[in-house]
Amino acid sequence: MNITLSPSPNFDERKHPIDMIVLHYTGMQTGQAAFEQLRNPDAKVSSHYLLWEDGRVDQLVAEDRRAWHAGVSSWQGDDDLNSRSIGIEIVNGGHDFPAADGTLPPYPDIQIQTLIELCHRILAGRDIPQTRIVGHSDIAPVRKQDPGEHFPWARLAQAGIGIWADxxxxxxxxxxxxxxxxxxxxxxxxxxxxxxxxxxxxxxxxxxxxxxxxxxxxxxxxxxxxxxxxxxxxxxxxxxxxxxxxxxxxx
Incomplete structure (x- = not known):
């Protein structure tokens, strides 16, 4: 997996150890629009990684820094989740930019396979519980819907990332x-x-x-x-x- 360094100015210092992964979709019309937004100092938003549809990965913020992706959120009694988590933005139009037939745009296979590899890379050597691998909608249910009901949580769980039960x-x-x-x-x-x-x-x-x-x-x-x-x-x-x-x- 190749990772391109594409620094964003939108970060600050962590206040807590890393013990979470938060998954998002970009919810924008194109990946390029999301890329520019996440690196725009006026937007005051960022993530550690941006994962494109073709499997390319840009690292926008160093993992030891606090990216601005979670917003006002809470999980398992914790807040300031930006300080506790690594955020991954996955290029996908989601609910805001559906496919031409009105359905939610699919996540390409190569994109999800790369996400699995990236998550394993993040998890290696870290104590991140499976119960703290979450979607944005889990930690901010009133505000957010991403990564959406079309996100393949079951496939990630089969690869050892997060929990699934049928x-x-x-x-x-x-x-x-x-x-x-x-x-x-x-x-x-x-x-x-x-x-x-x-x-x-x-x-x-x-x-x-x-x-x-x-x-x-x-x-x-x-x-x-x-x-x-x-x-x-x-x-x-x-x-x-x-x-x-x-x-x-x-x-």
Whole structure:
């Protein structure tokens, strides 16, 4: 893997050790537009790496410096995630620039294979838990949707990067009831919120299925149930939340 040094002025000093990887899509019309934005001092945004569709990699900020990619965000009780993470921007138009047929633009195979190699390179010699390899939508569910429901998290997990679980392939206990919907106020909502909080989402257990809870459920679905993004917690979503919470607790 060849990495081109293309320095961005948009960085400062870290305040914490590196223990996270945050994955983004660029959400711009072209990779060149994203490249220019990430190196524009007026934009005040950057990442450590930019990964192009053809597998090229630009390093914009040294790993020991604090790139400005995460914004206001939180995970597993931590904030200032820019100080804790390495950010990778993946060239993809995402929700803002879909494909001509209206679908989300695919991630080319060579791009994902290079991403896997890059993540292994970052992980080597570092204590980065699998539970702290996240998408931007995980750490900022109200604001962000990237890297999107079209991102191949399962493929990364098969390569040892992050966690994936397919509930159809697991022996999981049945979840009874009709699911949970926005606006509900029940002990079951509180239990779901507690599980999501244990996974890492910035969510206080209130027992009320409020707007923040809906955003977090949608972010969870975007990552682990990409075919059923609704913000409501149906039975499949509740089962998957339990599975992922248990896997995170055991990791």
């Amino acid at each position: 509930i159809e392939d697991l022996d999981t206990p049945d979840v009874l009831g009709k699911g949970l919907s926005p606006g509900e106020q029940t002990a079951s909502v509180r239990q779901m919120q507690e599980q999501l909080q244990r996974i890492g989402y910035d969510l206080s257990p209130t027992g009320t299925f409020n707007d923040l809870t809906e955003a977090v459920v949608r972010a969870f679905q975007r990552r682990w149930l990409p075919d059923r993004i609704s913000g409501a917690a149906d039975i499949a979503t509740l089962r998957q939340i339990g599975v992922i919470q248990a896997l995170y607790a055991a990791t």
